[in-house]
Amino acid sequence: MRFRNRIEAGRALGKEVAARAWTDPLVLALPRGGVPVAEQVALAIGAQLDVIVSRKIGSPLNPELGIGAIGPDGNVVLDQLLIRRLKVDTEYIDRVSRLELDEIHRRLSSYRGARSSPRITGRDVIVVDDGIATGYTVMAAARSLRGDRPLRLIVATPVCPQDTFQWLRQEVDMIVSLATPEDFAAVGQFYVDFAQVSDAEVVEILSRSWGQEH
16 A cells, blocks of 8 residues: 555545544644644544644664654653663663653644643544554653543554554554554655655644634
Protein backbone atom coordinates (compact mmCIF):
# COMPACT_ATOMS: atom_id res chain seq x y z
CA MET A 1 0.00 0.00 0.00
CA ARG A 2 1.29 3.43 -0.98
CA PHE A 3 -0.50 6.76 -0.63
CA ARG A 4 -0.19 9.66 -3.05
CA ASN A 5 0.07 12.14 -0.18
CA ARG A 6 -1.18 12.77 3.35
CA ILE A 7 -4.57 14.01 2.19
CA GLU A 8 -5.25 10.77 0.30
CA ALA A 9 -4.06 8.78 3.31
CA GLY A 10 -6.29 10.83 5.60
CA ARG A 11 -9.36 10.28 3.44
CA ALA A 12 -8.75 6.52 3.36
CA LEU A 13 -8.21 6.49 7.12
CA GLY A 14 -11.30 8.63 7.60
CA LYS A 15 -13.45 6.07 5.78
CA GLU A 16 -12.11 3.32 8.04
CA VAL A 17 -12.69 5.36 11.20
CA ALA A 18 -16.16 6.42 10.04
CA ALA A 19 -17.22 2.76 9.90
CA ARG A 20 -17.39 2.84 13.71
CA ALA A 21 -19.67 4.71 16.11
CA TRP A 22 -18.14 7.46 18.24
CA THR A 23 -19.27 9.43 21.27
CA ASP A 24 -18.49 13.18 21.16
CA PRO A 25 -15.28 12.47 19.19
CA LEU A 26 -12.15 14.58 19.44
CA VAL A 27 -9.37 14.08 16.89
CA LEU A 28 -5.92 15.07 18.16
CA ALA A 29 -3.21 15.33 15.52
CA LEU A 30 0.49 14.85 16.16
CA PRO A 31 2.18 17.78 14.38
CA ARG A 32 3.37 18.33 11.97
CA GLY A 33 2.78 15.46 9.55
CA GLY A 34 -0.25 14.12 11.35
CA VAL A 35 -2.26 17.31 10.95
CA PRO A 36 -3.28 16.99 7.24
CA VAL A 37 -4.21 13.35 7.87
CA ALA A 38 -6.17 14.18 11.02
CA GLU A 39 -8.09 16.96 9.25
CA GLN A 40 -9.56 14.39 6.84
CA VAL A 41 -10.38 11.99 9.67
CA ALA A 42 -12.14 14.76 11.61
CA LEU A 43 -14.14 15.75 8.52
CA ALA A 44 -15.16 12.12 7.91
CA ILE A 45 -16.69 11.71 11.37
CA GLY A 46 -17.73 15.29 12.13
CA ALA A 47 -15.25 15.57 14.98
CA GLN A 48 -13.54 18.48 16.66
CA LEU A 49 -9.89 18.78 15.55
CA ASP A 50 -6.98 19.86 17.72
CA VAL A 51 -3.35 18.93 18.31
CA ILE A 52 -1.30 17.11 20.91
CA VAL A 53 2.46 17.52 20.89
CA SER A 54 4.98 14.94 22.06
CA ARG A 55 8.66 14.97 21.22
CA LYS A 56 11.28 12.37 20.49
CA ILE A 57 14.26 12.10 22.83
CA GLY A 58 17.27 11.53 20.58
CA SER A 59 20.41 9.61 21.48
CA PRO A 60 23.57 11.59 22.41
CA LEU A 61 25.56 10.71 19.28
CA ASN A 62 22.64 10.60 16.84
CA PRO A 63 19.69 12.90 17.65
CA GLU A 64 17.66 11.26 14.86
CA LEU A 65 17.83 7.93 16.69
CA GLY A 66 15.06 8.00 19.25
CA ILE A 67 15.65 6.48 22.66
CA GLY A 68 12.19 7.50 23.84
CA ALA A 69 9.73 10.40 23.88
CA ILE A 70 8.13 12.90 26.21
CA GLY A 71 4.47 13.95 26.33
CA PRO A 72 2.98 17.37 27.05
CA ASP A 73 2.48 16.46 30.72
CA GLY A 74 6.19 15.63 31.11
CA ASN A 75 5.54 11.89 30.98
CA VAL A 76 8.58 10.11 29.52
CA VAL A 77 8.49 6.77 27.66
CA LEU A 78 11.93 5.21 27.21
CA ASP A 79 13.46 2.39 25.20
CA GLN A 80 15.37 0.86 28.10
CA LEU A 81 17.09 -1.79 25.98
CA LEU A 82 18.51 0.82 23.60
CA ILE A 83 19.48 3.11 26.48
CA ARG A 84 21.46 0.33 28.12
CA ARG A 85 23.08 -0.65 24.85
CA LEU A 86 24.14 2.94 24.13
CA LYS A 87 25.08 3.53 27.80
CA VAL A 88 23.00 6.72 27.96
CA ASP A 89 23.09 8.27 31.44
CA THR A 90 20.11 9.60 33.38
CA GLU A 91 21.50 13.14 33.51
CA TYR A 92 21.45 13.34 29.70
CA ILE A 93 17.88 12.03 29.52
CA ASP A 94 16.69 14.52 32.16
CA ARG A 95 18.39 17.44 30.43
CA VAL A 96 17.06 16.63 26.96
CA SER A 97 13.61 15.90 28.37
CA ARG A 98 13.45 19.40 29.89
CA LEU A 99 14.50 20.97 26.58
CA GLU A 100 11.92 18.97 24.63
CA LEU A 101 9.18 19.82 27.13
CA ASP A 102 9.96 23.52 26.62
CA GLU A 103 9.69 22.93 22.86
CA ILE A 104 6.33 21.17 23.33
CA HIS A 105 4.95 24.17 25.21
CA ARG A 106 6.35 26.56 22.60
CA ARG A 107 4.73 24.64 19.76
CA LEU A 108 1.38 24.32 21.49
CA SER A 109 1.36 28.07 22.11
CA SER A 110 2.31 28.72 18.49
CA TYR A 111 -0.37 26.43 17.08
CA ARG A 112 -3.19 27.31 19.45
CA GLY A 113 -2.53 30.94 20.23
CA ALA A 114 -4.93 32.02 22.97
CA ARG A 115 -7.29 29.10 22.32
CA SER A 116 -7.73 26.81 25.33
CA SER A 117 -7.07 23.08 25.31
CA PRO A 118 -10.04 20.92 24.30
CA ARG A 119 -12.01 18.91 26.83
CA ILE A 120 -10.85 15.28 27.04
CA THR A 121 -13.03 13.82 29.81
CA GLY A 122 -15.90 11.61 28.71
CA ARG A 123 -15.09 11.78 24.99
CA ASP A 124 -13.75 9.34 22.42
CA VAL A 125 -10.28 10.76 21.77
CA ILE A 126 -8.57 9.70 18.54
CA VAL A 127 -4.83 10.41 18.27
CA VAL A 128 -3.75 10.60 14.62
CA ASP A 129 -0.34 10.58 12.97
CA ASP A 130 0.71 10.21 9.32
CA GLY A 131 2.48 6.97 10.21
CA ILE A 132 4.02 5.27 13.22
CA ALA A 133 7.49 3.76 13.40
CA THR A 134 8.71 2.95 16.93
CA GLY A 135 5.53 4.25 18.56
CA TYR A 136 7.23 6.18 21.36
CA THR A 137 5.91 9.64 20.49
CA VAL A 138 2.39 8.27 20.09
CA MET A 139 2.72 6.35 23.36
CA ALA A 140 3.89 9.46 25.22
CA ALA A 141 0.93 11.41 23.83
CA ALA A 142 -1.55 8.68 24.69
CA ARG A 143 -0.30 8.26 28.24
CA SER A 144 -0.52 12.00 28.83
CA LEU A 145 -4.24 11.84 27.96
CA ARG A 146 -5.14 9.02 30.34
CA GLY A 147 -5.22 11.27 33.40
CA ASP A 148 -7.98 13.36 31.79
CA ARG A 149 -10.24 10.29 31.66
CA PRO A 150 -11.29 10.01 28.02
CA LEU A 151 -14.24 7.70 27.39
CA ARG A 152 -12.06 5.72 24.97
CA LEU A 153 -8.52 6.37 23.78
CA ILE A 154 -7.88 5.45 20.15
CA VAL A 155 -4.81 5.65 17.90
CA ALA A 156 -5.42 5.93 14.16
CA THR A 157 -2.79 5.99 11.43
CA PRO A 158 -2.37 5.00 7.79
CA VAL A 159 0.61 2.73 8.52
CA CYS A 160 2.18 1.09 11.55
CA PRO A 161 4.61 -1.86 11.66
CA GLN A 162 3.16 -5.05 13.08
CA ASP A 163 5.33 -5.19 16.22
CA THR A 164 4.58 -1.55 17.13
CA PHE A 165 0.88 -2.14 16.46
CA GLN A 166 0.83 -5.04 18.92
CA TRP A 167 2.67 -2.97 21.55
CA LEU A 168 0.37 0.04 21.24
CA ARG A 169 -2.84 -1.98 21.32
CA GLN A 170 -1.96 -3.05 24.87
CA GLU A 171 -1.95 0.62 25.95
CA VAL A 172 -4.99 2.08 24.20
CA ASP A 173 -8.61 1.03 23.82
CA MET A 174 -8.34 0.68 20.06
CA ILE A 175 -5.77 1.12 17.31
CA VAL A 176 -6.73 1.55 13.66
CA SER A 177 -4.09 1.19 10.95
CA LEU A 178 -4.72 0.73 7.23
CA ALA A 179 -1.48 -1.19 6.85
CA THR A 180 0.57 -3.17 9.40
CA PRO A 181 3.57 -4.34 7.41
CA GLU A 182 6.25 -6.61 8.84
CA ASP A 183 8.72 -5.27 6.28
CA PHE A 184 9.01 -1.68 7.50
CA ALA A 185 11.90 0.75 7.06
CA ALA A 186 10.36 4.20 7.39
CA VAL A 187 6.96 5.91 7.18
CA GLY A 188 8.04 7.78 4.06
CA GLN A 189 8.27 4.58 2.01
CA PHE A 190 4.46 4.39 2.07
CA TYR A 191 3.99 7.82 0.48
CA VAL A 192 4.74 9.12 -3.02
CA ASP A 193 4.80 12.69 -1.70
CA PHE A 194 6.13 12.89 1.86
CA ALA A 195 7.22 16.52 1.85
CA GLN A 196 7.66 18.10 5.26
CA VAL A 197 4.64 19.92 6.66
CA SER A 198 5.41 23.44 7.87
CA ASP A 199 4.25 25.15 11.05
CA ALA A 200 2.36 27.62 8.85
CA GLU A 201 0.42 24.76 7.24
CA VAL A 202 -0.46 23.38 10.67
CA VAL A 203 -1.80 26.76 11.80
CA GLU A 204 -3.73 27.16 8.53
CA ILE A 205 -5.42 23.74 8.87
CA LEU A 206 -6.30 24.32 12.52
CA SER A 207 -7.65 27.80 11.81
CA ARG A 208 -9.76 26.40 8.97
CA SER A 209 -11.15 23.65 11.19
CA TRP A 210 -11.82 25.95 14.14
CA GLY A 211 -13.54 28.42 11.83
CA GLN A 212 -16.07 25.70 10.94
CA GLU A 213 -17.00 25.05 14.56
CA HIS A 214 -20.29 26.40 15.82
